[in-house]
Amino acid sequence: MKIQFIGATEDVTGSMTLVECAEGKILIDCGLYQGSDDIVKKNLRPLPFNPKEIDAIILTHAHLDHSGHIPRLVKLGFRGHIYATKPTLKLARLIMSDSAQILEKSEHHILSSFYEMEDVMIAISLFKPKKFHEPFELLGMSLTLRPVGHILGASSVFIQGEQKIVFSGDVGRFNDPIIFPPEKCPPTDILVMESTYGGKIRKGDLEEELAAFLKKIKRESQVGIIASFAVARGQLLITLIHKFYQLHPEEKVRFVIDGPMMTEANKVYKEFSHDTKCPEDLKTALEEVEVIDHIREWDSISKKEGPLVVVTSSGMVSGGRIWRYLENWQNDPNACLFLPGYQAAGTAGKALSEGQRTIHDEQGKMIHWSGEVLTSEAFSSHADQSELISWIKDIDKNTQIFINHGEVDSKQMFKDKLTELGYKNVTIATHNHSS
Numbered sequence: 476m477k478i479q480f481i482g483a484t485e486d487v488t489g490s491m492t493l494v495e496c497a498e499g500k501i502l503i504d505c506g507l508y509q510g511s512d513d514i515v516k517k518n519l520r521p522l523p524f525n526p527k528e529i530d531a532i533i534l535t536h537a538h539l540d541h542s543g544h545i546p547r548l549v550k551l552g553f554r555g556h557i558y559a560t561k562p563t564l565k566l567a568r569l570i571m572s573d574s575a576q577i578l579e580k581s582e583h584h585i586l587s588s589f590y591e592m593e594d595v596m597i598a599i600s601l602f603k604p605k606k607f608h609e610p611f612e613l614l615g616m617s618l619t620l621r622p623v624g625h626i627l628g629a630s631s632v633f634i635q636g637e638q639k640i641v642f643s644g645d646v647g648r649f650n651d652p653i654i655f656p657p658e659k660c661p662p663t664d665i666l667v668m669e670s671t672y673g674g675k676i677r678k679g680d681l682e683e684e685l686a687a688f689l690k691k692i693k694r695e696s697q698v699g700i701i702a703s704f705a706v707a708r709g710q711l712l713i714t715l716i717h718k719f720y721q722l723h724p725e726e727k728v729r730f731v732i733d734g735p736m737m738t739e740a741n742k743v744y745k746e747f748s749h750d751t752k753c754p755e756d757l758k759t760a761l762e763e764v765e766v767i768d769h770i771r772e773w774d775s776i777s778k779k780e781g782p783l784v785v786v787t788s789s790g791m792v793s794g795g796r797i798w799r800y801l802e803n804w805q806n807d808p809n810a811c812l813f814l815p816g817y818q819a820a821g822t823a824g825k826a827l828s829e830g831q832r833t834i835h836d837e838q839g840k841m842i843h844w845s846g847e848v849l850t851s852e853a854f855s856s857h858a859d860q861s862e863l864i865s866w867i868k869d870i871d872k873n874t875q876i877f878i879n880h881g882e883v884d885s886k887q888m889f890k891d892k893l894t895e896l897g898y899k900n901v902t903i904a905t906h907n908h909s910s
């Protein structure tokens with residue numbers, strides 16, 4: 476068996492790893508590179524395989540940096556099956572469709588005509604849902620998906636062929652308010668492991684930070700705009716805000732969400748709420764939240780002074796409805812933008828989080844933000860260094876470990892930590908390297 480590291484070797488996006496055995500080839504994840512123009516251009520590098528020769532794709536979870544390259548492979552002739560859990564496939568359908576729409580309507584995009592909606596539709600026809608813990612056969616190997624926290628439906632992949640291989644996928648935090656903690660990594664010969672927070676112990680408590688933000692919005696009568704990813708982060712925020720207002724009715728202000736994909740993802744989270752830690756809270760929160768959809772609803776809030784709390788996409792201010800909020804309230808020094816998540820280099824979110832106040836939207840329109848900007852890293856859905864180490868507690872110290880999906884420093888710090896703990900075969904995966 477041969478493993479070739481194709482994506483997520485230089486940073487945290489573009490996840491894609493090839494597994495080759497005597498009977499064929501499969502890909503574990505098939506994601507887009509996201510972030511600055513230089514990173515996005517990496518999507519255009521030639522693939523080191525013929526997509527027509529790929530027998531199947533195993534999708535660990537729906538995030539665009541794991542699923543967003545699938546329609547491209549379809550466009551290039553891939554017709555194998557795409558295996559993942561049911562919620563992952565439902566969310567991937569939304570995420571890939573949204574990506575195709577963005578690429579189709581922006582002719583100056585670096586990835587313009589990278590794929591179209593018809594490629595997404597073909598990809599959807601190739602979906603094969605699989606349940607957690609139910610092994611399935613592929614190319615003479617047995618594969619099992621195991622829950623790994625992170626977001627609804629997310630899994631790690633356990634392959635039993637000539638050797639045992641585990642692909643971690645994105646490992647979730649152990650105390651996420653709505654997603655169950657990850658199941659520990661089983662004993663294995665080879666482990667391919669993410670390291671997003673491999674060099675960090677996370678600071679801050681997300682529920683406390685959110686409560687402080689909501690109280691401040693009420694106290695100072697502000698317009699509070701929360702930039703959120705439409706999938707997972709959005710549903711987490713809606714549930715926590717709903718819960719906070721139930722517990723503290725005296726703090727309640729008007730709370731709305733705005734984002735078509737967030738609304739669609741809410742439906743999937745509602746359908747699979749029984750797979751979460753708090754099915755009733757989640758369902759009620761998603762059913763009761765006020766949605767800004769039509770132009771008349773937008774008109775009703777756009778002249779509002781506050782207090783008001785809005786959750787809108789996108790999480791890194793890289794597109795989506797957030798721009799109309801930034802434009803509308805840009806001259807209000809009492810408006811408050813909250814960025815509760817990772818901001819990739821090259822995004823407006825990153826610029827704002829670093830103190831820049833003049834940014835440009837996707838059409839090049841200038842916005843000068845006069846209000847506050849707050850950031851937090853407590854909302855990440857990734858395990859931090861100590862949680863990643865707990866996750867691999869049951870594996871042998873001689874296991875061959877390949878580290879990917881992390882910034883250069885994170886990968887090195889995680890490797891150093893594992894070596895210090897006695898793991899003997901730790902390698903940082905490099906682009907197109909085979910093992």
Ligand SMILES: [Zn+2]
Pocket residue numbers: 536538625645
């Ligand atoms: Zn992810």
